[in-house]
Amino acid sequence: MAEQVGRRPFVREVPKTRWFLRHPRYRRYMAREVTCIFIAVYTVILIVGIARLGQGPGAYEAFLQALRTPLSIAFHVVALAFSLYHTVTWFNLAPKAMPVRFGETALPHAAVAGAHYFAWVILTVVVLWLAGAF
Amino acid sequence: MAKSNKPIVWGPFAAGGTITAFVTPVLIVLTLLAALGQSPRALSYDALRGFLGHWLSQVIVFGVIALSLWSSAHRLRITFFDFGVRHDRAVAAVLYLLAALGTVLTLFFLLRL
Numbered sequence: 001m002a003e004q005v006g007r008r009p010f011v012r013e014v015p016k017t018r019w020f021l022r023h024p025r026y027r028r029y030m031a032r033e034v035t036c037i038f039i040a041v042y043t044v045i046l047i048v049g050i051a052r053l054g055q056g057p058g059a060y061e062a063f064l065q066a067l068r069t070p071l072s073i074a075f076h077v078v079a080l081a082f083s084l085y086h087t088v089t090w091f092n093l094a095p096k097a098m099p100v101r102f103g104e105t106a107l108p109h110a111a112v113a114g115a116h117y118f119a120w121v122i123l124t125v126v127v128l129w130l131a132g133a134f
Numbered sequence: 135m136a137k138s139n140k141p142i143v144w145g146p147f148a149a150g151g152t153i154t155a156f157v158t159p160v161l162i163v164l165t166l167l168a169a170l171g172q173s174p175r176a177l178s179y180d181a182l183r184g185f186l187g188h189w190l191s192q193v194i195v196f197g198v199i200a201l202s203l204w205s206s207a208h209r210l211r212i213t214f215f216d217f218g219v220r221h222d223r224a225v226a227a228v229l230y231l232l233a234a235l236g237t238v239l240t241l242f243f244l245l246r247l
Contacts, residue, residue: 016218033213039154040206042162043199047236049165050195050243053186057179064177067169076166083158090155097148116155124160131164132175 035086038079091116143208150205153198183247192244200237207233 020026052063066072095112128134168177175181185191207229214225 020216030213030216033209033216036206036209036213039158039202040210042158043202043206044236045165046161046199047240047243050186050240050247053179053182054243054246060179060182064168064173067165068171073166073169076162076169080159080162080166083154083162086151087155087159090151094152120156123156124163127157127160128163128174130176133164133167 031082031085032089035082035089038082039086041075042079042083087120091120146201146204147208148205150201150203151209153201154205157198158202186244186247192247196240196244199240203233203236203240204230 020030049060049063052059091113094116095107095109098112099109100107100112164174164177167174176185186195211222211226211229214229215222219225
């Protein structure tokens with residue numbers, strides 16, 4: 001077949017590992033996807049914390065000491081930024097993923113996302129307060 | 135009807151994505167405060183031990199951790215593909231296995247408290 005076609009078919013070149021650098025939309029998509037790496041690593045830190053807690057006060061104190069290293073602080077700051085990015089993108093997607101309808105009328109997207117943000121702020125403040133952060 | 139295992143993976147992904155959107159930032163703030171030497175009361179040994187001694191907190195913490203692991207594993211699988219790793223089956227097997235391992239370990243550590 002190929003030799004019967006007189007012209008070279010156009011193949012759009014897509015770099016396998018750097019394709020997302022081409023367009024801001026792709027870069028935002030990748031930033032959103034990469035948030036999971038930080039959430040996963042942070043979850044492992046939580047699991048280690050629970051394990052150390054079970055080993056007694058000395059082991060738990062060593063865990064808290066490890067949290068105070070510069071590397072840990074830097075990770076926390078970056079992970080916080082990525083997790084907030086996940087929160088924002090997830091809430092903004094929520095009304096598209098599950099539109100709320102009442103018969104013919106649909107709830108505006110801003111209202112669904114807004115309800116998520118509202119609940120999130122309340123939850124965050126309540127958790128901080130219960131944990132004695134302020 | 136074609137068989138698909140997508141709902142099994144998508145359920146935890148959606149639930150985990152929602153859970154992490156709501157609670158991961160505030161959890162990071164709490165341990166960041168501890169990292170900066172401003173440890174909140176709840177993170178002291180006795181307070182955390184007391185909190186995790188209750189079955190309801192154990193259920194909540196287990197749910198948050200397990201769903202975080204499974205949703206991250208699924209999203210990481212897609213991310214590997216996007217970064218040009220095309221061995222999806224192997225990647226999926228390793229990541230879901232790690233998520234399963236983390237889930238079992240979390241259960242073990244919580245029940246040991």
